[in-house]
Structures are given as C-alpha cells and as structure tokens.
Amino acid sequence: MTSLILVLVAVFCIRLFKFAYNTIWIPFRIQNHFKKQGVTGPGYHPIFGNMPEIRRLFEEAMSKPSPLHDGDHDVLPRVAPFYHKWSNIYGKPFLYWSGSQPRLAISDPDLIKEITMNTGGGSFDKTGFDPKGKVLFGQGLIALFGQQWALHRRILNRPFRMERVKECWLPDIVAETRKMLEKWEERRAGRDEFEMEVFKQLHDLSADIISRTAFGTFFEQGKQIFLLQEQQMQFFSLAVESLNIPGLRFLPTKNNREMWRLDKETNESIRALIRANNETREESSSFLSLLMGSDEEERLGEEEIIGEFKTFYFAGKETAANALAWALLLLGLNPEWQDKAREEVIRVLGSNKVPVAENLKDLKIVNMIIDETLRLYPPIVMLMRKTYKDVKLGNINIPAGTELYLALAAVHHDTYIWGNDAHKFNPDRFKESRKHLASFIPYGLGPRFCVGQTLATIEMKTILAMIIRQYYLTVSPTYVHAPKLFISLEPQYGVQLLLTRTTL
Numbered sequence: 001m002t003s004l005i006l007v008l009v010a011v012f013c014i015r016l017f018k019f020a021y022n023t024i025w026i027p028f029r030i031q032n033h034f035k036k037q038g039v040t041g042p043g044y045h046p047i048f049g050n051m052p053e054i055r056r057l058f059e060e061a062m063s064k065p066s067p068l069h070d071g072d073h074d075v076l077p078r079v080a081p082f083y084h085k086w087s088n089i090y091g092k093p094f095l096y097w098s099g100s101q102p103r104l105a106i107s108d109p110d111l112i113k114e115i116t117m118n119t120g121g122g123s124f125d126k127t128g129f130d131p132k133g134k135v136l137f138g139q140g141l142i143a144l145f146g147q148q149w150a151l152h153r154r155i156l157n158r159p160f161r162m163e164r165v166k167e168c169w170l171p172d173i174v175a176e177t178r179k180m181l182e183k184w185e186e187r188r189a190g191r192d193e194f195e196m197e198v199f200k201q202l203h204d205l206s207a208d209i210i211s212r213t214a215f216g217t218f219f220e221q222g223k224q225i226f227l228l229q230e231q232q233m234q235f236f237s238l239a240v241e242s243l244n245i246p247g248l249r250f251l252p253t254k255n256n257r258e259m260w261r262l263d264k265e266t267n268e269s270i271r272a273l274i275r276a277n278n279e280t281r282e283e284s285s286s287f288l289s290l291l292m293g294s295d296e297e298e299r300l301g302e303e304e305i306i307g308e309f310k311t312f313y314f315a316g317k318e319t320a321a322n323a324l325a326w327a328l329l330l331l332g333l334n335p336e337w338q339d340k341a342r343e344e345v346i347r348v349l350g351s352n353k354v355p356v357a358e359n360l361k362d363l364k365i366v367n368m369i370i371d372e373t374l375r376l377y378p379p380i381v382m383l384m385r386k387t388y389k390d391v392k393l394g395n396i397n398i399p400a401g402t403e404l405y406l407a408l409a410a411v412h413h414d415t416y417i418w419g420n421d422a423h424k425f426n427p428d429r430f431k432e433s434r435k436h437l438a439s440f441i442p443y444g445l446g447p448r449f450c451v452g453q454t455l456a457t458i459e460m461k462t463i464l465a466m467i468i469r470q471y472y473l474t475v476s477p478t479y480v481h482a483p484k485l486f487i488s489l490e491p492q493y494g495v496q497l498l499l500t501r502t503t504l
C-alpha cells in the first residue's frame, strides 16, 4: 500500500514538474530570448497568457460603434484591438501569448513576404488547424499540409482557372444577380427611392452563386447546405470565444451535440448530392462534376470532396459577400467615385447591359474600387503561420514552435506604406502598380494564396457593375458603422442604403 502511495506521489510530482516546466520555465525563457533581441510585449501570464486581456479588449471595442469621422476608415481598433494597443506601446514586431504558446505579431511587408513565400518549405508553415474548425472546413485545402495539400491544390486549381471561370461560371453569376435585382425592383414598387439592407442580400446572392457553380442543376438541394453551415458558424464562433479547456470539445454539452448533429447532416447532404451527380452522369461545368471527372490518377475520394465542399461554401461565400457590402457602402459615401464607375460601366458594357467575358478586363475603375475596398476592409484580417525550425527572420532569431500573427489589416492601413491618408478611400492609389508585393495582400501570398481569387474577382466586378448600372446609392441615416471580426470582417449591423433607379 505504502509503495502504491509512493508511486502515485512520484507520478503526481513528475506531472506537476512537467506542467510548471511547460507553463512557467519555457515561456519565461522564450520571453527572455526575445527581450535580449529588443522584442518585448505585454508579458507572459502563466496558463492563459494574454488571452483574457485580448478577450476584454475585443468586448470593449465591440461595445460601441465607431463613427466615420471625416471619412476615416481605420478598422484596427475594432478588428484587432490588441494589435492596435500593443504595437503602439511595444513597437513592431511584439510578442504576446495565446495560453503558453508564444506569438510574434508582424506587420513588416518584407518579413511577411519572406514567411508567406516560404510557407511549406520546412521553416514556416500554417499553424495546425483548431480542431473545432473541422466542422466548417472539413479536411479541405485550408486545413491540409504537405503532399496531401499539394495534391488537393493541383486538383482544385483546374476548376478555378480564369478561362473556365469566365466561360462556365460568369453566365451563372449574371443570371443570379439579375434575379436579385428583379426582387429589388419588386421591393421598389415604383417609388423613386427606397431603403435596402444590402449585406443580407449580398450574402444570399453569394450563396446562390456558390450553390449554382458548385452543384449545377442540384442547386436547390445545395442551398440547404448553406443553412446548415450558417447555423454551424454560430456554434463555431461560440466555441472559439469560450475558454480553451482541453477535452471540452469531446464532451456531449448542448452546443457540442448540436454541432455534431449539424456536421452529420451537412456531410450526409453533400454525400447525397455527390451520389446523385454520379448517377445522372450529366455533362456539367459545375465544380462537383469537374472534381469528380478529374484525371483518374489524381482523384479525390468522397470524404475528401466533402471536405472541399465545406471549405468552398465557407471560404467562397463569406469573403466575397462581405467585400461587396463594404464596396457598396464606400460607393454610397463617395458619390464622385460612384459616378466615375457608372460612366465606365456604361461605356464598357455598351448595349450588352450585363458583363460578358471580354468586358471584364476593361472595368478598370471598378477594379480599382474593389482593390481599395479590400485594402480598407480586408475580409481576412490576419494570416497565421508557425516556425517549425529555429529561423532567422530579418534581425530576429525565432525559436521553433513560435506562432506568427501576420497583421494583414495593419499592413493595409500603415501610413508609412500608404501615406497620411492611409485610412481614407482613394481608389486612385491603385492606378499605378504596387510599391511592394506584400503591401497589399487581401488574397494572401506564396503557395497558399487564395485558390478562389479569380472567381471572387469576377464575381465582385460583375455584381458591382450590375448594381451601379441600375441604382444610385446613398448611405441611409439608419446605418451604424461598426466593422466586426466574425471569422471574416463584416458590418455588425448590416449596410443600409437608399437606392434610386437610374434611367438606364
């Protein structure tokens, strides 16, 4: 009996020692290592690191709207309040702690370029995915590494080629946008001016476009998957915001059970569509048919396709719809740019009235407006990477296992890069080519850059052109400016616009 107690005490002591070593000794050693190189930060707090403070800063930022003073679109205090505060106090880069995990916050474009271009090369890679995210992204491209990622990326690059997007998917984008505009006309009901909350409208449109491009004729069934994914996002967001207690995600709590149910239903719905597509074997340009009909040697299995669809739904819908909502807001606030863009659309589209493939490259002002929108309101505000070896980055020696928070939104709003008017809307800055490759990276950079960039660009150009051709936009007095980070950057209370029909 005594020896059993001695063994238990010994095991307990070893565990306690290991715990103290990992949560006290190692973090303070790492902190010292950075301090000696002049990199400081808010300081390590055992076990939870700086997470309680970060949570508090976010709550404080979200508790009040941020009025648009003099066209100032500085989003950082709301979407990365901890970055905003600590980079001002400790300089750039600075060190902070997610639990006992060190994170280096970086916003120097040279360093970001080096990290993103070398992602997957052995020194830097993406961070392991938060297992809670599996319900949203499945085992899709975003969550994969190494050979498996390379195979999926090769297969997915094919459907997203420019010619294919223009030829196969542009007509769907135009048709779905037309339907939305017809509904807007019904809403107008002959009035000169009417109010419209466009954020929800654009999300519905983006969902329709993704369903159409993804599933072709199985479009209606495909749309049901969005409803499931939307509910899942709410639970995912709750899970991410709650304290990270190890093992909690395996317990049958009410939220977990609901997430499991939604996940099962989503998987079954996608599986049913894959099988239906297999049975009909119809010639189709849908994403599903393109994936299933790909080269025998490089084929994805059913479970892998399910993973890609979950990613496609989430990554494809949220980002483009949010960017479009911000673009319409900015046009409502800047009538001179709206006029310039409308003139261009009328000139370029001519009697077509809707964009066709050849027109898109000539919509240069529309393109500049979209770029400026993505600069001020990047849907993805940061990228995460990790060092997998000890590396030297610039002048800093970074130990293996350090997470790198690449502050994309901070780069986009840096007055040193963009000038004193960095927070103002000025599409003219995109007239000339960019000064630095990594100074504007809404779609990321390097091997992991956005696979859907072409689809997103064509979708945004087409929709924006069709809306401004049909309506003059002004911002409604009911609009409350409150950029919010809810997985991607969105307007917390929507975007309320006043629409007046053009005579075109």
Ligand code: HEM
Pocket (backbone or CB within 6 Å): 126, 141, 142, 143, 153, 311, 312, 315, 316, 317, 319, 320, 323, 378, 379, 380, 383, 384, 441, 442, 443, 444, 445, 447, 448, 449, 450, 451, 452, 453, 455, 456
């Ligand atoms: C305005 C629209 C969009 C923006 C701003 C955007 C942004 C991004 C960014 C920044 C990344 C890189 C993430 C990283 O390096 O860690 C990314 C990756 C990705 N995006 Fe997009 N995206 C958009 C639209 C789309 C669309 C329409 C799709 C698909 C339908 C899509 C699918 C993906 C996928 C699958 C990845 C992962 C690529 C990989 O890891 O190889 N995105 N996106």
